[in-house]
Structures are given as C-alpha cells and as structure tokens.
Amino acid sequence: MDIQTTQTTPANPATPATSQDIQHGVQVLLGRNRSFAATDARQQATPLPFVPRELAYVITCIDPRVDPGQILGVGIGDAIVARSVGGRVNDAVINDMAWISYLKETIAPDEPFFEVAVIHHTDCGSALMADDRLRTGFAERNHLDATARDALLDVAVTDPHTTVRHDVERLLASPDISPRIRVSGHVYDVTTGLVTTIAPATNRQQD
Numbered sequence: 001m002d003i004q005t006t007q008t009t010p011a012n013p014a015t016p017a018t019s020q021d022i023q024h025g026v027q028v029l030l031g032r033n034r035s036f037a038a039t040d041a042r043q044q045a046t047p048l049p050f051v052p053r054e055l056a057y058v059i060t061c062i063d064p065r066v067d068p069g070q071i072l073g074v075g076i077g078d079a080i081v082a083r084s085v086g087g088r089v090n091d092a093v094i095n096d097m098a099w100i101s102y103l104k105e106t107i108a109p110d111e112p113f114f115e116v117a118v119i120h121h122t123d124c125g126s127a128l129m130a131d132d133r134l135r136t137g138f139a140e141r142n143h144l145d146a147t148a149r150d151a152l153l154d155v156a157v158t159d160p161h162t163t164v165r166h167d168v169e170r171l172l173a174s175p176d177i178s179p180r181i182r183v184s185g186h187v188y189d190v191t192t193g194l195v196t197t198i199a200p201a202t203n204r205q206q207d
Contacts (some may be wrong), residue, residue, distance in 0.1 A: 045077035050104045051111045054078045057097065057181075059167075060119040060156075061087040061126070065190050072195070080114065084179035086126030086157040087119055098176040105178065113180045115201055118167050120160035121188040129156040160187045161198055168199045179204040 036042075046053050056079035058068050066075040068081050072102045080100065082093055095117070104113065128134055129152045139149035164185040171183045185199030 001013075019023060024081045032080055041076055044075070048111070050100045051079070051108055052077060052079045052114060055112055055114045056080070057100075057114045057116045058082070058119065059084070059087055059089060059093060059116065061085065061121055061124060062186075063125060065122065066119070066188055071188060071193065085137050086124055086155055086163070087121070087167075088126070088155055088157070088163070089170050090155075094171070094174050094176055096169075097181075098174075101178045101181060105202070113182070116171060116181055116183045117186055118164055118171070118183065118199075119186045119188055120157050120164040121190055121196065122160060123190050124157040124160065127156050127158045129153060131159055165199050172202070177204070 054074075056074075058072065058074065058079050059082045060066050060068060062083045062085055066087075068079065072079075074081065082096060084090060084093055101113075104111065135149060135152050138144075138152070139146075144152075165188055168183050168185040171177055172183075176182050180203060182203045183199075184197060184200040184201035186195050188195045
C-alpha cells in the first residue's frame with residue numbers, strides 16, 4: 001500500500017479491533033519473550049551498552065516495516081537503536097545521543113566511538129503530515145496553536161533523500177554531539193528492501 005497516495009478519509013472497518021484483540025496481540029509478544037528468556041541470547045550483549053558490538057547507532061522510523069533487526073540484521077548488543085516518527089532527528093533524539101556520548105567519553109574514553117546511521121524510508125506515514133486537513137485536525141484535537149501546527153509539516157518525510165540529508169546536517173551542526181562521532185544518511189526502499197547510502201559518513205569539523 002502506498003501511504004502517500006492513500007485517501008485520508010477515516011476508515012470505517014466492519015469489524016473494528018476489540019480490546020481483547022489488542023490484549024491477544026500483546027500476549028503473543030509476551031509468549032515470545034518466554035521463548036527468548038529460555039535461550040542464552042541475552043548473554044551475547046556487550047558489557048557496556050554505550051559501546052555496541054558493531055559500533056553503530058541507528059536512527060530510524062517507528063514504522064513496523066522498518067525493523068533494524070530485520071532490514072539490517074541487528075542482533076542483541078550490535079547497535080544502539082533510536083526510533084522516531086519518520087526517523088527524524090528531533091530534540092529528544094539529540095539529547096539522548098548527547099547523553100550516551102557523554103557516558104562513552106567519561107566511562108570508556110579509550111573505546112572507539114560509534115557511527116550514527118540516520119535511515120529514512122520510502123512510503124513513510126509521516127508524509128501524511130503534509131496533508132493540510134489531517135494536520136489541522138490533529139492540531140485542533142490536541143489544542144496546538146498555529147505555530148505548533150505548522151511545525152508538524154517539518155516532520156513529514158515526502159522525499160526521504162532530501163530529509164535524511166537535512167537530518168545528517170542537523171546532527172553534525174549540533175554542539176551537543178561530540179565532533180568525534182561520524183554521521184551517515186541512508187534511505188530504505190520498502191519495495192525493494194534495499195538500503196542506499198545518500199550521505200557518506202563524516203564528522204563535524206573541529207574549530
């Protein structure tokens with residue numbers, strides 16, 4: 001399904017999900033946890049969580065089609081993973097990275113730094129924030145003023161090749177992020193399953 005071309009008229013399913021359906025879904029996941037706990041997989045994690053095995057820090061979308069464990073083969077302990085709507089680099093993402101990099105520099109200064117990979121994707125649901133009617137309706141429901149409403153447009157990933165470059169530049173420009181951290185930008189194609197590098201890894205030039 002192409003999210004960006006889907007009509008924005010609210011759906012009216014004949015058989016809407018019930019609370020029992022939702023609880024069943026969570027119970028399935030909890031059952032899988034029991035299976036996981038019966039293995040020794042958790043023991044494969046690195047001793048320092050801010051020094052992942054593959055020295056990778058992945059920032060990507062919350063979309064369930066964009067699971068780093070599947071599209072990148074990220075296993076437990078391999079990478080730090082942050083997910084946001086659209087995979088956008090917002091203040092919370094920057095603050096988290098600043099904290100983790102501080103821990104790395106303070107507790108494990110001799111360990112190598114991770115590389116940050118920002119990954120946006122095609123057919124992103126965040127593109128619906130570019131729909132004036134949906135954006136206005138959301139703002140009204142959540143009592144957002146005009147400034148906050150218009151700011152939602154900046155979150156929309158209508159062209160992932162452009163937005164991922166913007167977010168790489170935002171990270172590199174942040175004074176809160178160590179200049180030793182290299183940042184790269186990529187686009188995941190939900191149709192082909194391939195990840196393409198758009199912005200090669202680089203770090204901020206120190207003054």
